[in-house]
Amino acid sequence: xxxxxxxxxxxxxxxxxxxxxxxxxxxxxxxxxxxxxxxxxxxxxxxxxxxxxxxxxxxxxxxxxxxxxxxxxxxxxxxxxxxxxxxxxxxxxxxxxxxxxxxxxxxxxxxxxxxxxxxxxxxxxxxxxxxxxxxxxxxxxxxxxxxxxxxxxxxxxxxxxxxxxxxxxxxxxxxxxxxxxxxxxxxxxxxxxxxxxxxxxxxxxxxxxxxxxxxxxxxxxxxxxxx
Ligand code: DC
Numbered sequence: 147x148x149x150x151x152x153x154x155x156x157x158x159x160x161x162x163x164x165x166x167x168x169x170x171x172x173x174x175x176x177x178x179x180x181x182x183x184x185x186x187x188x189x190x191x192x193x194x195x196x197x198x199x200x201x202x203x204x205x206x207x208x209x210x211x212x213x214x215x216x217x218x219x220x221x222x223x224x225x226x227x228x229x230x231x232x233x234x235x236x237x238x239x240x241x242x243x244x245x246x247x248x249x250x251x252x253x254x255x256x257x258x259x260x261x262x263x264x265x266x267x268x269x270x271x272x273x274x275x276x277x278x279x280x281x282x283x284x285x286x287x288x289x290x291x292x293x294x295x296x297x298x299x300x301x302x303x304x305x306x307x308x309x310x311x312x313x314x315x316x317x318x319x320x321x322x323x324x325x326x327x328x329x330x331x332x333x334x335x336x337x338x339x340x341x342x343x344x345x346x347x348x349x350x351x352x353x354x355x356x357x358x359x360x361x362x363x364x365x366x367x368x369x370x371x372x373x
Pocket of ligand 1: 249
């Protein structure tokens, strides 16, 4: 399939495997856009919370999802900056509670279908790396390059602790590890589009790799396709 602006490249995997850092860096090298699709689930979770909607009510969440207008603005670092109803939500989306609620509401198939359509619109013309859980399996099963990143829960918790400490935020390893395991279990066992590698995805275990090594491995895979 040929798309106007280039390939669609999917990077799926568990939380904390470096999907965003790797995707952004690879997109910058390729001159592609980069979209972290968890942001759409987080934005929905945040809106549900801000409007005091019951997150346990799939119909109310679906109605909210349908009403959201997403727009994206390409930044110099390749990131597609996301605006929700014209507003940039920024760091508010990174709160752990928002991530947990996003994981919960992402079990609702009808709300997923709405957000999936928005992702397809954003990637339709190609020239994009999209990071998420089901990009290679559901959102773009015809993506030209599919990557699946994984790492042990302990390594991911350790990375998260270091990341938070670098930001001056206190972090408790055991709490973070438990939260990662809880989210992994829910994301991979839900009935609607569970987290799993596409049959044609290239799987990379990043546990013992540095970020530059993972970026190199991903770029190599992309070049194999382009060669
Ligand atoms: O990648 P993240 O932590 O920002 O994602 C937040 C939640 O959104 C994650 O726990 C599961 C859900 N999600 C999803 O179901 N499908 C995607 N493509 C991206 C995220």
